[in-house]
Amino acid sequence: MSRSPYLFSTHDLPRRPGEMREYFVPIEVHDVMGFDILAIATDEPIDIELKLESVSDGVLATANVRSLATGECTRCLDPVEIDIDENFVELYEYSEDPRIVRKREKKMSERAKAKKLEEEELDEEDEIRQMDGEDIDLEGPIRDAIILNLPINPLCTPDCPGLCPECGEKWRDLPDDHAHQVTDIRWAGLEGLELPESE
Ligand SMILES: [Zn+2]
Numbered sequence: 001m002s003r004s005p006y007l008f009s010t011h012d013l014p015r016r017p018g019e020m021r022e023y024f025v026p027i028e029v030h031d032v033m034g035f036d037i038l039a040i041a042t043d044e045p046i047d048i049e050l051k052l053e054s055v056s057d058g059v060l061a062t063a064n065v066r067s068l069a070t071g072e073c074t075r076c077l078d079p080v081e082i083d084i085d086e087n088f089v090e091l092y093e094y095s096e097d098p099r100i101v102r103k104r105e106k107k108m109s110e111r112a113k114a115k116k117l118e119e120e121e122l123d124e125e126d127e128i129r130q131m132d133g134e135d136i137d138l139e140g141p142i143r144d145a146i147i148l149n150l151p152i153n154p155l156c157t158p159d160c161p162g163l164c165p166e167c168g169e170k171w172r173d174l175p176d177d178h179a180h181q182v183t184d185i186r187w188a189g190l191e192g193l194e195l196p197e198s199e
């Protein structure tokens with residue numbers, strides 16, 4: 001398996017609280033990120049300005065994420081482009097030395113073990129991220145920063161009038177008095193009838 005493009009080595013950052021380093025991390029190739037209707041294409045770079053600070057129990061990552069999402073207007077299907085410019089702050093705790101953990105677990109009573117398990121579950125809920133050796137995995141926070149801020153119904157313009165439901169032409173391209181006559185006798189009786197709005 002090849003290394004995830006979102007893994008970043010903190011090797012340069014001394015593990016002394018107060019130390020700080022800044023990086024520019026362009027992620028050139030990655031999986032498509034987003035939804036069917038709007039996503040960052042696999043070859044669209046995701047540029048990360050990353051600031052790492054050593055704190056007492058880990059590394060604090062402050063990042064600005066920039067990219068470009070492309071998709072379709074949900075009303076008229078025209079192509080849309082959405083600039084991504086989001087920030088996140090994430091704490092990565094140092095992973096513990098497995099040898100120390102094993103030694104401590106040997107000493108722990110059953111009851112303490114149960115309590116520790118409970119705490120670990122709580123930790124998972126709070127999503128405390130652990131470093132993997134010197135690596136931090138930026139994928140989760142990048143994904144959250146992007147996905148949670150993508151519009152669910154992208155529009156080419158906020159006031160896009162969409163398509164005429166009868167002929168599928170764009171209202172924008174149609175004359176103001178564009179209309180369709182209901183000529184079919186089977187439908188004539190339905191005229192003026194309120195149809196339940198479909199979603
Ligand atoms: Zn549109």
Ligand SMILES: [Zn+2]
Pocket residue numbers: 164165166167168169178179180
């Ligand atoms: Zn029409």
